[in-house]
Amino acid sequence: xxxxxxxxxxxxxxxxxxxxxWLPRTALAADFPDKPIKFVVPFGAGGNVDGVGRLxxxxxxxxxxxxxxxxxxxxxxxxxxxxxVATGAADGYTLLVGSNGPLTINPFVQAKLTYDPLKxxxxxALAGFVPHVLLANNDLAAKNLQELIALSxxxxxxxxxxxxxxxxxxxxxxxxxxxxxxxxxVPYRGGNSxxxxxxxxxxxxxxxxxxxxxxxxxxxxxxILGIAGAHRSPLxxxxxxxxESGARGFTAQSYVGLLAPVRTPAAALRKLEAxxxxxLGTAAMAERLQGLGLEVAGPxxxxxxxxxxxxxxxxxxxxxxxxxxxxxxx
Numbered sequence: 001x002x003x004x005x006x007x008x009x010x011x012x013x014x015x016x017x018x019x020x021x022w023l024p025r026t027a028l029a030a031d032f033p034d035k036p037i038k039f040v041v042p043f044g045a046g047g048n049v050d051g052v053g054r055l056x057x058x059x060x061x062x063x064x065x066x067x068x069x070x071x072x073x074x075x076x077x078x079x080x081x082x083x084x085v086a087t088g089a090a091d092g093y094t095l096l097v098g099s100n101g102p103l104t105i106n107p108f109v110q111a112k113l114t115y116d117p118l119k120x121x122x123x124x125a126l127a128g129f130v131p132h133v134l135l136a137n138n139d140l141a142a143k144n145l146q147e148l149i150a151l152s153x154x155x156x157x158x159x160x161x162x163x164x165x166x167x168x169x170x171x172x173x174x175x176x177x178x179x180x181x182x183x184x185x186v187p188y189r190g191g192n193s194x195x196x197x198x199x200x201x202x203x204x205x206x207x208x209x210x211x212x213x214x215x216x217x218x219x220x221x222x223x224i225l226g227i228a229g230a231h232r233s234p235l236x237x238x239x240x241x242x243x244e245s246g247a248r249g250f251t252a253q254s255y256v257g258l259l260a261p262v263r264t265p266a267a268a269l270r271k272l273e274a275x276x277x278x279x280l281g282t283a284a285m286a287e288r289l290q291g292l293g294l295e296v297a298g299p300x301x302x303x304x305x306x307x308x309x310x311x312x313x314x315x316x317x318x319x320x321x322x323x324x325x326x327x328x329x330x
Contacts, residue, residue: 032092032268033066039258041097042081044074047229049308051292052256053097054128059279070097077165078102086271086290090261091243092268096121098259100167104314107323111329118315119204121259122269123307125276128294129255131173131229133239135206135213135222137198145226145245149181159183159205160194168319171252172207179247185325186293198222209254209292210235210236228252235290255314256294257307269304277302293313 005084041053050072057068073081078261082102088094103117115121120260134145151157161169164187176183188194192212197203199221206213214235216222224239228251232241242250258276260269279285285295301307 001323005193030177032265033064035093036066037064037068037092039068039070039095039097040081040085040094041070041072042074042078042099043072046073046290047132048209048254048294049078049097049099049256052289052294053274055285055288055292056097056127056258056276056279059282059285060272061236062273062277063278075301076110077106079106079110079115082106083114083116085259088119088261089329090263090289092264092272094261095124096259097256097274100254100314100318103196103259103311104318105167105170105322107315108319109327109329113196118312120262122258122262122264123311124258124269124272125227125280125303126255126297126301126310127255127276127280127306128258128296129213130209130288130294132168132207132252132254133210133213133227133232134153134175134225135198137201137204137222138220139201141224144240145179145242145247148183148225149179150183153180157183157205158186158203159184159207160188160198160203161207162190162194163187165322165325165327167254168207168209168251168290170318170325172325173249173321174252174317175207175242175247178250209293210271213294227320229295233295235293240322255309255310256274257297265325273304 007106038273039053039057041050042051057070061068073084078101082096082098085094085096094293107113140318142151159172161172163194171186172183172185175181183205198206203229210227213224217224217236226240226245227233227239232239260272263300267310280296289296301310
């Protein structure tokens with residue numbers, strides 16, 4: 001025979017246990033944030049991703065009422081840091097400052113990832129992007145992209161990039177496929193390492209980020225033949241876009257955005273999204289990003305849905321470009 005008093009006490013204990021397991025997560029979401037937040041940058045200090053991460057940390061901290069620290073976790077082309085965030089606590093306190101490599105390139109060039117970039121992250125905001133360019137040695141006979149395409153069909157022309165499977169390499173492969181150009185890829189270890197060879201004439205061309213190419217163009221050490229943006233850059237209004245030069249609809253860029261683990265509580269995500277939107281919507285932030293050579297993302301892309309759509313499109317472009325390049329995952 002069951003004791004009603006014993007049964008009632010057992011049910012009360014179970015209810016209390018359930019509440020104790022449920023309340024902390026709810027309170028966490030409601031009171032978020034109540035401790036410092038960490039932005040994981042999956043590369044070393046310096047460079048565009050690190051620079052944008054630090055700008056966002058400073059700009060978002062006042063809105064959230066907590067300090068934001070930047071944690072550089074370099075390794076595996078950005079996959080190490082991205083994996084730390086994707087598989088870590090989904091509480092809103094650890095976010096990824098993500099870019100092409102870990103989000104939309106590594107899935108096709110690295111055989112073993114610990115995360116799925118489209119399923120394991122909740123996009124918070126796309127911060128900005130750097131268009132890619134084709135930069136030429138001053139002695140190259142071609143003075144624009146149309147002349148370059150024609151010249152590449154007559155003689156062998158090498159085009160450097162920051163490495164096999166890099167964002168700038170994939171841009172080169174897409175350009176060759178769409179334009180009919182026959183530029184030969186010359187991989188280097190990093191974007192800056194190729195600059196001396198380009199200026200010296202060892203390699204006549206480079207596919208690189210606008211922010212790296214602009215000082216060389218401005219100083220007359222090399223020439224930007226075209227910029228793969230939707231419009232000309234106000235920093236180099238003399239440089240035509242790929243689209244103007246006949247490459248219909250061709251855009252290519254390196255980007256930086258903020259993402260959280262996909263299981264992050266909705267209330268925490270809303271606060272992070274609002275803080276990011278507020279920070280990125282100011283003229284001061286646009287000016288600071290421009291100082292790094294980036295363009296601030298458009299209003300739609302600064303929202304989670306717009307950023308998610310941008311990632312899906314870039315993911316598909318990267319998948320196709322990797323196939324064109326014949327790269328096998330390693």
